Each structure stands twice: as C-alpha cells, then as structure tokens.
Amino acid sequence: MPALPAGFPRDAVLEAAMAAADVARTVVLPFFRRGVGADDKHDSSPVTIADRTAERAIRAVLSERLPGFGVMGEEFGLEGGESPYRWVIDPVDGTRAFLTGRPTFGTLIALLHEGVPLLGVIDQPVTGERWIGLRGEPTRFVSTITGQIGTRRCGDVARAELSCTAPEILDAPHRPGFDALAGAVKRTSWGGDCYAYGLLALGQIDIIAECTMKIWDWAALVPVVEGAGGSMTDWAGQPLRADGDGTVLALGDAGLLSRVSTLLAAPVGAG
Incomplete structure (x- = not known):
C-alpha cells in the first residue's frame, strides 16, 4: 500500500x-x-x-x-x-x-x-x-453500538455473504455475472448503500458487488475497507478509477478475488 x-x-x-x-x-x-x-x-x-x-x-x-x-x-x-x-x-x-x-x-x-x-x-x-x-x-x-473493526476470513465463496444495494443498479451487461456470483455464494442480501461497506469492515458481510458507481459513491469506501483488512477493486480486480467502468467489488477476504472475478466476468454479454 x-x-x-x-x-x-x-x-x-x-x-x-x-x-x-x-x-x-x-x-x-x-x-x-x-x-x-x-x-x-x-x-x-x-x-x-x-x-x-x-x-x-x-x-x-x-x-x-x-x-x-x-x-x-x-x-x-x-x-x-x-x-x-x-x-x-x-x-x-x-x-x-x-x-x-x-x-x-x-x-x-x-x-x-x-x-x-x-x-x-x-x-x-x-x-x-x-x-x-x-x-x-x-x-x-x-460508535456506541456493538461492532469491532476487522473483515472476516472467508476462503470459500460458497460460505460467503453477498450484498448489493438494489437490482436496478446492475446494468444489463453485468447482470449475468452478478447472477453467477449470487448462485455460488451462501446468501445474497439487498439494500445498504454505503452502510453495507461499513458492515463488511466489521466482518458482517464478505462480498459486495455493484455497478453504475460514480467516484463519490466509492472514494470514501476504499480507505475504510482496506484499513479493515479487505480490498476494493473493479470487477476485473483492477484499481478503481474515476474513468472506470463503474463496477465496484469489495471483499472482506482478498483471497477470494480470483474466484469472484472469474464468476463475475465469465457470463458478461451472455443472454
């Protein structure tokens, strides 16, 4: 870093x-x-x-x-x-x-x-x-509410908790990839916006995958997630950029990156 x-x-x-x-x-x-x-x-x-x-x-x-x-x-x-x-x-x-x-x-x-x-x-x-x-x-x-900083170790996608703010933020080219990931994880939950990234930093969520994100949506999240032991990239595993494709992938366990990126990328353009 x-x-x-x-x-x-x-x-x-x-x-x-x-x-x-x-x-x-x-x-x-x-x-x-x-x-x-x-x-x-x-x-x-x-x-x-x-x-x-x-x-x-x-x-x-x-x-x-x-x-x-x-x-x-x-x-x-x-x-x-x-x-x-x-x-x-x-x-x-x-x-x-x-x-x-x-x-x-x-x-x-x-x-x-x-x-x-x-x-x-x-x-x-x-x-x-x-x-x-x-x-x-x-x-x-x-906070006065219970919570301890530190992302959760999760070496297996099948045990992971996946989160996304809402189905409508998943644009058409990326929806098949998200569906492939959702089919591989333990559970998918909806809602949360930036709060979900705070929960990931507390070890409550393992994966967040979203699309159509602007720089003001993700810039503040990067130091929070990384400082808690996680990673923030685009869906291809590359650093986030203001002129990127709008995909954002947050992982509590960076060891999941290769497997998750493969799931997200394989079906793109299918359907």
Whole structure:
C-alpha cells in the first residue's frame, strides 16, 4: 500500500473531515422521517433538500479548514480542480433509503491525492456510527453500538455473504455475472448503500458487488475497507478509477478475488 505523500497534513485533514461529518449530521437529522420530497436528477436518481443543504455545509467547513484543496460533490460539482488534493463528498449516499426512513444511508467524505483515496469517512447520522479510514492505518469505528473493526476470513465463496444495494443498479451487461456470483455464494442480501461497506469492515458481510458507481459513491469506501483488512477493486480486480467502468467489488477476504472475478466476468454479454 503506498505511503501518505510527504508533508501530508494528517491532523489537519482528520480534524477537517470530522468537523464536516459533524456538521452534516446536524443538517441531515432534522429532515429524517419528516416527509421530505425529492426531485429527480438527469439520471432519474432522487435528490432532496437534505442532500443539497448538507453538501453546502460540508463544502463550507472543508474550504475554511483547508482552503487550498479542491472539492468535488455529487450535487454541486468541482471547485479548485488544480490542486493535487481533492475532497470528494456524497452528502446523502442512499437517498432512497433516506426518503423511506431507513437508517442505512450515510454521509461520505473522501480525500484523494492525484486520484488516489487517502482518507475515507462513512457517517451514519441516525445511529451515530462512524467509520474512519486513513491510508496506512487501521480503520477506526466510533460508535456506541456493538461492532469491532476487522473483515472476516472467508476462503470459500460458497460460505460467503453477498450484498448489493438494489437490482436496478446492475446494468444489463453485468447482470449475468452478478447472477453467477449470487448462485455460488451462501446468501445474497439487498439494500445498504454505503452502510453495507461499513458492515463488511466489521466482518458482517464478505462480498459486495455493484455497478453504475460514480467516484463519490466509492472514494470514501476504499480507505475504510482496506484499513479493515479487505480490498476494493473493479470487477476485473483492477484499481478503481474515476474513468472506470463503474463496477465496484469489495471483499472482506482478498483471497477470494480470483474466484469472484472469474464468476463475475465469465457470463458478461451472455443472454
């Protein structure tokens, strides 16, 4: 795993990320289960006042704390793109869950250096759970709810718990591969958004396979999962990139990669 860049302002970065996550909680919670309406974006995904207000608040905190860093958010795009450091934020990852009162959405805050995720935060405002991953360090889990960081060893796909947010995020070329994987594992569960990746980091889930993911959907997850002992790649086992194919594969046990990637790849284009 690459080291942090020379001169990386570790403490300032962590303080800024924690302050931004704290502010996001105070913004999002008053809207939860209050009958908030949603608008459809160009890709038909919903967006609410909670998404927009939380992103503005996060941007304000990060820009004030570390003004030389760029900031990219799902709702309001990129500012300060010339910096090698870039915050990537998703104020409410799992808006459908938020709209229907499920506490499985989360706020995602990542810091990238030249495209590589260095820091990732998953924050669940309702349950008060927070996962903090920093490259080269063990992931931390801050919560009053039971849970211990550490992915589960699982050497056999047939014993694995597979998760995916929803069937509709699986695009047509990749659905046969997912079905092949689902047929090989012990059990498949649906739902979770970013929360599922936090559960994988706690050793509750073994495999997450998803499609149509944007950088703000996965950037914060990489340091969290890797710092807990897992791996994050695309379905072919390659590092995730902003210009990638949108597939994301999280494994609690990286030893599963070859077998899982084969299952996901073999049927592509079939049917």
